[in-house]
Amino acid sequence: MSTVLSVEKLSTFFRTDKGIAKAVENVSFSVDKGEMLGLIGESGCGKTTVAQSILRLIEYPGKVVAGSVYLNGKNLLKATDSELTGLRWREISVIPQSAMNALNPVYTVGDQIIEAILLHDNVNKKEAVERTKRLLELVGIDGERWKSYPHEFSGGMKQRVAIAMALACNPKLVISDESTTGLDVLTQAQVIALIKNLQKKMNLSVILISHDLPMVTSICDRIAIMYAGNLVEWASTKEILNDARHPYSKALLNATPDLSNSEREVISIPGSVPSLVNIPTCCRFHTRCPYAFDRCRQETPEFMEIKPGHYVACFLEEEQNG
């Protein structure tokens, strides 16, 4: 399986009044061709910062301070502005958190998709209109509705338009950042099913950012779990479900209700996520970890491969494996 995206030791910090917020530190993972990777973790753990770092969208007071992001072998963090313009939309695109952010209320949805196509692809207006209609059909909207305005669509339909727009220039990798926020549960499920369907049909690579562990486990091939700016575990969905090793991953699984087993007790995670400002060298989960020992309070565990394709950052693994 070929690697489309490779994120290596990525660190992104924000300057704040109180000090440096280490929003993302030393994060490494990759996404294969045709793979759907779920990036999961509590609110504020750095998921959007990872996505924005990949897309080179971090602005002051934030800065990518270390690491590399290779997209099909090209380091995005070293790309020039014109190289980036060529890569965005055609190689990598985003389905945003809210379609409201993606769609301009004063233009028809078709005109917005057509504009994106004309800006990034070498086609004429007639071809762009035809492609727009096909894209709308692809996401389950009558192609003739390209002349409608965003307010003429429901929330779910607007999100479908945002998906069509993300696919406008045939990208290899799509990042979906909480794309169903604000939609009702049934519409959320439809939008997620649509993304999965398109991913399979177009052999797309997708990073699906979410808080929703059951949804992510049901559709993603691999899962990367973040805690307080660090990646703590990354493995196939099967491994995460059957052999999660990091105490945070285990706690997250135990804190998730199981609709097929009402007998299973849901156990919440005591304590709260630490502030990322001026955070000392340590395992960031140690204050909430029932197994923490001295080393966890003094050193940062390395993110290491404990089985083929299964990575964990926890001193318990090191202790157990000698």
Ligand SMILES: Nc1ncnc2c1ncn2[C@@H]1O[C@H](COP(=O)(O)OP(=O)(O)OP(=O)(O)O)[C@@H](O)[C@H]1O
């Ligand atoms: N503009 C900013 N200024 C200062 N700190 C920031 C800024 N943006 C993000 N951060 C820091 O980065 C951390 C991670 O934020 P991020 O939005 O990436 O988390 P997230 O996991 O995507 O959260 P959510 O699930 O709520 O979207 C925040 O807790 C905050 O400390």
